[in-house]
Amino acid sequence: MFVRVGALVLMLALASGCATTINLSKYNELEVDKKDCEILPPDYIVNKKKPKVAILPVADVTDFEGRLSKPAQETLTQTLTAGTGLDVIERSQMDKLFEEAKFKANVSGDMDPEALANLAKEIDFVILGSVSAASTGAKFTEASSYKDKKGKVHQIAASCTISGEATVNVRAVSTATGAIHKVFTPFKGRVSGSTEVRGSYECRVKDPVQLALEATAKSIENGRDSFMDAFPNFGYVSKTMTNPKDGKDRIAVITLGRNDGLKPGDRVMLAKYVKSFDRIKKTDSVSLQDLSEVQVSETGLGDEQSYIQLPEEVASEVTVGYIVKTKSARRFFRF
Numbered sequence: 088m089f090v091r092v093g094a095l096v097l098m099l100a101l102a103s104g105c106a107t108t109i110n111l112s113k114y115n116e117l118e119v120d121k122k123d124c125e126i127l128p129p130d131y132i133v134n135k136k137k138p139k140v141a142i143l144p145v146a147d148v149t150d151f152e153g154r155l156s157k158p159a160q161e162t163l164t165q166t167l168t169a170g171t172g173l174d175v176i177e178r179s180q181m182d183k184l185f186e187e188a189k190f191k192a193n194v195s196g197d198m199d200p201e202a203l204a205n206l207a208k209e210i211d212f213v214i215l216g217s218v219s220a221a222s223t224g225a226k227f228t229e230a231s232s233y234k235d236k237k238g239k240v241h242q243i244a245a246s247c248t249i250s251g252e253a254t255v256n257v258r259a260v261s262t263a264t265g266a267i268h269k270v271f272t273p274f275k276g277r278v279s280g281s282t283e284v285r286g287s288y289e290c291r292v293k294d295p296v297q298l299a300l301e302a303t304a305k306s307i308e309n310g311r312d313s314f315m316d317a318f319p320n321f322g323y324v325s326k327t328m329t330n331p332k333d334g335k336d337r338i339a340v341i342t343l344g345r346n347d348g349l350k351p352g353d354r355v356m357l358a359k360y361v362k363s364f365d366r367i368k369k370t371d372s373v374s375l376q377d378l379s380e381v382q383v384s385e386t387g388l389g390d391e392q393s394y395i396q397l398p399e400e401v402a403s404e405v406t407v408g409y410i411v412k413t414k415s416a417r418r419f420f421r422f
Contacts, residue, residue, distance in 0.1 A: 109338055109384045109394050114328035124408035126360035126373060128323040132410065137174040138211035140167065141181050146217035154296055155218045155303050159255065162304045163216060166311055169348065172320035172413065176210060212268060213260045220254040221299040227290035247290035250279035251302035257310065269317045276305030312415035319412040320347040327407060337402040339395050341411045346390040349413065353383045357401065358410040375410060
């Protein structure tokens with residue numbers, strides 16, 4: 088048992104990561120730190136402009152007759168507001184959009200993407216969702232007893248376990264193109280609880296709607312990682328410093344910090360823009376290439392700045408202007 092617990096603790100520790108502080112006295116700005124990258128960050132990253140998103144009412148196509156719609160929309164709004172690289176527009180603006188879209192919560196949630204694109208020129212994405220399944224149930228377990236190694240008899244009371252499950256489908260539509268930007272894998276959630284009862288006649292779900300609401304909220308919360316991956320916060324390397332005694336020992340200041348939901352120990356993705364040439368079309372293109380995950384060492388510089396230790400395998404090439412973006416801290420276990 089001890090081995091299993093120890094392995095679990097080690098696994099969780101490795102998953103969460105341990106922040107390391109940086110001794111700034113070791114580093115100076117050397118000649119290599121005065122270089123700029125070939126392709127500088129675009130203006131929207133420099134100015135930290137987050138895409139604006141409107142969240143339409145979440146359709147409820149279950150047997151709960153629309154009662155899951157508004158709470159689901161609220162949970163979706165809270166989830167997108169915290170930690171993702173999106174700017175959720177105010178409720179008054181959303182209400183106007185809903186009215187123009189003639190959207191009703193009791194329909195399937197399907198809308199013409201091109202029609203959505205014409206509704207709001209200042210909104211970058213529209214989020215559409217539907218609660219496609221929601222169920223509740225109760226399971227009765229009869230009283231039982233067992234005898235321990237010392238011969239003592241233990242009684243286990245009868246119990247009732249209630250549970251709720253829900254599935255939420257979400258997709259994002261780009262209003263700039265009218266095309267579907269992202270169709271997320273259905274979010275699933277489950278909640279449960281067990282209490283002692285006197286008999287099977289007491290084992291029932293007393294408030295199915297509330298239980299279904301909790302399961303729906305759990306489903307959306309379980310989609311947080313997917314939202315963070317689809318809509319990361321973008322920043323860039325604003326400064327690098329090098330250890331004069333070891334050219335591969337380098338650190339960087341990035342323009343992501345506490346305001347972007349970062350804390351010491353979090354991981355971000357280091358990336359750069361690269362050019363490519365299409366030999367058939369005879370055209371140049373630019374794409375963002377991921378390089379390496381890096382750990383945030385400190386966030387004490389300011390609300391929008393952090394220190395990172397550059398991985399040795401890419402340290403020699405990183406210059407001011409490289410891109411960083413947040414990524415989800417995925418958990419091993421999800422309930």
